[in-house]
Amino acid sequence: MTQIYECFQITVADQIAHLQLSRPEKANSLNLSFWREFPQAIQQLNKTGQIRALIISGQGKVFCGGLDLDMFSNQIEFHAANAIDREGTMQSLGLMQETLTCLEKVRFPVIAAVHGSCVGAGFDLIAACDFCFVSNQAKFRIEETNIGMMADIGVLQRLPHQIPFNVARYLALTGDTLTAEDAYRLGLAVKVLETPEALLEHAFAVAKNIASKPPIAIQGIKRSLIYSRDHSVTQALDHTVMLQSAILNGQDILKMVQSRMSGQTAQFDDLKPIHFAEA
Incomplete structure (x- = not known):
């Protein structure tokens, strides 16, 4: 496309x-x-x-x-x-x-x-x-x-x-x-x-x-890195606690471990589409 x-x-x-x-x-x-x-x-x-x-x-x-x-x-x-x-x-x-x-x-x-x-x-x-x-x-x-x-x-x-x-x-x-x-x-x-x-x-x-990696984890990494750039270490650590508590997905971790052991590519769910304020 x-x-x-x-x-x-x-x-x-x-x-x-x-x-x-x-x-x-x-x-x-x-x-x-x-x-x-x-x-x-x-x-x-x-x-x-x-x-x-x-x-x-x-x-x-x-x-x-x-x-x-x-x-x-x-x-x-x-x-x-x-x-x-x-x-x-x-x-x-x-x-x-x-x-x-x-x-x-x-x-x-x-x-x-x-x-x-x-x-x-x-x-x-x-x-x-x-x-x-x-x-x-x-x-x-x-x-x-x-x-x-x-x-x-x-x-x-x-x-x-x-x-x-x-x-x-x-x-x-x-x-x-x-x-x-x-x-x-x-x-x-x-x-x-x-x-x-x-x-x-x-x-x-x-x-x-x-x-090939879980998109929920990838977006969390990106968000955390940018926040850390613009804030103190203490503030960034507090932010990480809140963010990780919201996005940590044990099933994704298991899929990644199994993928590494089997050599096969794991499949992960897409992030949710954003429809806010759309007509």
Whole structure:
């Protein structure tokens, strides 16, 4: 099953979703339609309860070239002249931040598979993913610094939790480029693959591995990790007590043990679909 949007397309097979940025002729830049369609598409995947993992990649030679330049010239938010306009800018930026934050809130892991340049808003995008694989041609850059503005959609807040703080600060202040090798060395990338084909093959293999495990446990792990990032150890431990008490499933544990002993893949129930507030 494939769904086509203006800036991306989503294919779902075997409970794994693959979102491809699909404007290679525009360096997969993110225009206004992306910010409108992306959160709706991601939430739709989340609501089904059937998706076990999501892979995000880009078509062509560039993963993402950042914001479409037309947004800078056409959107009033970039040319605020008074307090009313600036309040509108505040609302628009908040919605753009929420567009990427939705990747942290969904019930399945999100894997970035980056080939080629990943700059500006593209860097914000992958910083909101659970982890990242790269090809040896991948490059990362906080491009906003180089065009005279501060990055404002999440990379400044998330990147210091993924690589050493002083390196994140250096990249943000200089707009310098981070190579695939350095991204791996610093911990931003989990693995470097030789080719785009090998990159996607590996991403799907890892997604399949995750999909073979109980989804209730996987969503608990993701939720706990993100909570721990934003809270103290004591608060995170208390949160874990409440979360584990709610989701621990002895039957899933037995299935996993039996699966390891027999060598056969265990089958687990999907999460419940979300129908709240639907007409």
